[in-house]
Amino acid sequence: MQVYMLKRQLTDKEKEELIKEYMRDGSLRCFVDNHPIEDISQVDFHHISPRCERGPTTIDNMAPVCKDHHKLIRTLSLQEFRDKLMLEKFFTEFKKADGIRLDEVLYFKLDGLNYGNPLNFEKTDKSIKIYWNTGPELHSLYTCSSGFQYFYALIPIEYIKNDFELQPRPLESKRMWELYRHFLRYTQLAPAICRLVDRQVLLFDGQHKTAAQIWAGRKYVDCKIYIDPDIQSIKETVLAAHDKLRQMPFYTSKLISIYSDLFKDDWEDYLELAGQKSEAGFVEYLIKVKGKTKTEGLKMLRSAIQ
Ligand SMILES: [Zn+2]
Structure with a gap:
């Protein structure tokens, strides 16, 4: 059963093209977890990205899926279904006594390599020059009313770590899943908040939305980064902001x-x-x-x- 209502059906020629595209080592692979589909007559086709909900059925956004997986997809797109299975596996495999945090998500998504890289930079009173692997990038520095310096940047995820001292709470899988689905469709409105200490970018506000975006495949996170601020003052700020000053819900x-x-x-x-x-x-x-x-x-x- 095709759960998504297609504006038009794939032609036989397009199905053949997709089958050719998803052949690996002589067998057709199911998009969900790459397992071989032995009997080609047992193949269905489904949307990859939920973005197509309003768009036409194009062949780039369709992929083969086995009948068994297709039965379980319900209203999800293939990408969502695959990421959901992966998220369940991740939370089971990484089950820790004190919970799972952004660091585990980064470790998992970056294959255990290359996460929490130190930032190489030079700073003046007015600007900060960051030396990424891809080359240098200059950012303006601002000073807030508490006297802390900060800048805005798109930070590659391999440079981010969870700020254990300011953000000790673990991730909740349900909230992460809901935010993941949100970010597949919508943009990030407010940056995640970090501090730069000993060349490490420590993220202390926006852990769930950052984890969700990484799960959705983003390689960069929109961040506001304070440069080595007084930790006690930041702690008080975070507490106040999440308590009685938190954003008011819409009327x-x-x-x-x-x-x-x-x-x-x-x-x-x-x-x-x-x-x-x-x-x-x-x-x-x-x-x-x-x-x-x-x-x-x-x-x-x-x-x-x-
Ligand atoms: Zn399958």
């Missing part, structure tokens, strides 16, 4: 208008499909095609009615 009326904007596009997409239309059918569509949960689907419908 309900604002949320409703955001939901109805979202709903409008999805509703128009839904109307383009063949067949009878109903509110129940629309919720079904949100679940099957847009990957929403039933609660989310109903919430969107309710907000639009209000």
Whole structure:
């Protein structure tokens, strides 16, 4: 069963091309974990990236999958399904008494090599010049009201480490999975926050969103980096920011208008499909095609009615 509604079906010629592309050592490989599919008549095709939800079915975004795996995919794309299995395996294999943190994610994704690399840099009062493997890069330095210097940069993931002293909390797999799905579709709004100490970039705020983005395949993280700040002062800042000063959630009326904007596009997409239309059918569509949960689907419908 094809769970994703295809705007058009692959032709036999395109299927042949895909089969050719996914042949390794004489057998066709299932996209999910690369295992051989012995019987070519037992192959299905599915979307790789969820980005195609609004786009056409193109051959670059399709891959072969065995019937057994295909049955388990439900509303996910192939990439999400593969990363989900990998995430479950990762949390089982790396199970530690004191929990899993960003460092384990980096170790896993970088094959145990080359993570937490020291940063080579030269600094003046106004700027910092970083020597990456690919060449030098100059960044402006700013000073905050507490007198700490900082800069913004896209940091290659092999230079990042978890800040154990300021961020001792372990990762939660459920939250990481939800953020992973979010970042496959949306951009990172606010940078992760780090400090540069003894040439190490230690990330202390945004551990979950960084881990989620690394899981989604990003090789760089958008960061704000303080240069060797007073740790006690940063500790107090983090505590205050996560306590009573944390970002206010949107007011309900604002949320409703955001939901109805979202709903409008999805509703128009839904109307383009063949067949009878109903509110129940629309919720079904949100679940099957847009990957929403039933609660989310109903919430969107309710907000639009209000
Ligand atoms: Zn398979």
